[in-house]
Amino acid sequence: MTAPLAHIRVLDLSRILAGPWAAQFLADMGAEVIKIERPGEGDDTRGWGPPFARDPSGDDPGMSAYFLCANRGKKSVTIDMATAQGQALIRQLAAKCDVLIENFKVGGLAKYGLDYASIKAINPGIVYCSITGFGQTGPYAQRAGYDFLVQGMGGLMSVTGEPDDVAGGGPVKVGVAISDQTAGMNALAGILAALVRRERTGEGDHIDVALLDATVSSLINQASTHLVAGTVPGRMGNAHPTVVPYQAFATAQGHIILAIGNDGQFARFCKAAGLADLGSDSRYATNTQRILNRATLIPQIAAALKTRTAAAWIALFEPLAVPVGPINTIDQVFEDRQVQARHMRRTLSHPEVGPLPVVANPVRMASHDTTAPKAPPLLGEDTEEVLRDVLGLNAVEIAALRSGGVV
Numbered sequence: 522m523t524a525p526l527a528h529i530r531v532l533d534l535s536r537i538l539a540g541p542w543a544a545q546f547l548a549d550m551g552a553e554v555i556k557i558e559r560p561g562e563g564d565d566t567r568g569w570g571p572p573f574a575r576d577p578s579g580d581d582p583g584m585s586a587y588f589l590c591a592n593r594g595k596k597s598v599t600i601d602m603a604t605a606q607g608q609a610l611i612r613q614l615a616a617k618c619d620v621l622i623e624n625f626k627v628g629g630l631a632k633y634g635l636d637y638a639s640i641k642a643i644n645p646g647i648v649y650c651s652i653t654g655f656g657q658t659g660p661y662a663q664r665a666g667y668d669f670l671v672q673g674m675g676g677l678m679s680v681t682g683e684p685d686d687v688a689g690g691g692p693v694k695v696g697v698a699i700s701d702q703t704a705g706m707n708a709l710a711g712i713l714a715a716l717v718r719r720e721r722t723g724e725g726d727h728i729d730v731a732l733l734d735a736t737v738s739s740l741i742n743q744a745s746t747h748l749v750a751g752t753v754p755g756r757m758g759n760a761h762p763t764v765v766p767y768q769a770f771a772t773a774q775g776h777i778i779l780a781i782g783n784d785g786q787f788a789r790f791c792k793a794a795g796l797a798d799l800g801s802d803s804r805y806a807t808n809t810q811r812i813l814n815r816a817t818l819i820p821q822i823a824a825a826l827k828t829r830t831a832a833a834w835i836a837l838f839e840p841l842a843v844p845v846g847p848i849n850t851i852d853q854v855f856e857d858r859q860v861q862a863r864h865m866r867r868t869l870s871h872p873e874v875g876p877l878p879v880v881a882n883p884v885r886m887a888s889h890d891t892t893a894p895k896a897p898p899l900l901g902e903d904t905e906e907v908l909r910d911v912l913g914l915n916a917v918e919i920a921a922l923r924s925g926g927v928v
Contacts, residue, residue: 603633668700
């Protein structure tokens with residue numbers, strides 16, 4: 522069946538993660554995504570390795586594992602944006618696209634005639650999405666923004682890690698570029714909303730997404746706690762500020778996560794764990810009471826859980842609908858039978874590189890496979906196709922652009 526965005530063409534001028542992540546989702550949904558890259562260099566992340574995907578001869582084709590994670594389903598077109606001819610080509614492509622995604626510094630594309638005002642003049646219906654560290658306005662607008670920096674500035678690291686008075690305590694970043702990813706997903710939501718609006722009004726839009734804004738938004742209940750109560754949440758390690766017990770515990774072998782979400786689950790947990798006295802203790806009968814008496818409750822639970830292995834506790838609790846689970850390493854994640862049943866690992870085929878393993882799109886739709894079948898592209902592999910089929914250039918014109926270093 523037809524993919525939901527098969528009628529949409531996207532011009533992807535972004536690089537690194539946030540923009541490419543949003544564009545990859547659009548490609549997964551069937552959009553034609555044309556990724557513009559610098560001739561001879563390409564997206565910075567092509568070189569962010571090892572590891573690299575290699576062709577059968579063992580050569581490095583310029584596709585790092587990092588690049589592979591965010592560029593599935595796209596067409597790579599190399600154009601030198603610094604040249605007048607290159608700028609003209611990109612404008613011609615933009616005139617034929619529904620969406621443009623960029624993550625240049627604020628105002629950085631104006632000198633190339635590729636800013637929103639310039640593109641809107643030739644394509645009033647375009648949905649133009651700008652992703653930056655701090656947004657198009659405000660005192661920090663001209664600053665360069667990076668995920669790690671923004672995780673700190675946006676408060677995320679203030680609630681991630683152990684408290685200062687615990688051994689090894691201190692602020693810790695999330696183990697993936699979560700501010701980039703969150704900004705990418707917010708950009709995607711804005712793009713889709715703008716496309717729906719355009720279907721009703723015929724009008725395009727300029728979407729302004731900032732990593733800092735996305736990170737502040739991602740604070741969810743922690744931010745709400747501060748705004749409502751005036752308190753400043755701090756680092757609690759793996760514990761939860763408003764649900765108890767909801768954290769990781771050491772066992773006789775390995776760790777488990779116990780995520781008790783209501784009083785019934787707590788009562789079942791206590792009975793199964795041999796802690797029936799805690800289940801009947803008024804100090805722990807409700808979640809509110811367990812929060813107030815966390816300091817006396819948690820050590821008792823921790824001591825009890827050290828009497829069996831992680832596997833034994835999981836086998837005991839799962840049939841009782843007590844929320845419990847392991848802390849998997851990434852290799853164990855892809856060995857997990859649920860992850861395998863959901864086909865979260867896919868293998869795409871590249872005509873030159875061969876099989877390429879990728880993580881599947883997590884959204885499932887009855888209408889179509891939501892993981893684009895096209896493997897992440899080699900640098901410039903689709904240049905001639907796009908210039909020919911989208912812009913109508915002939916072989917002589919394309920050859921002239923190549924000889925002039927424009928593409």
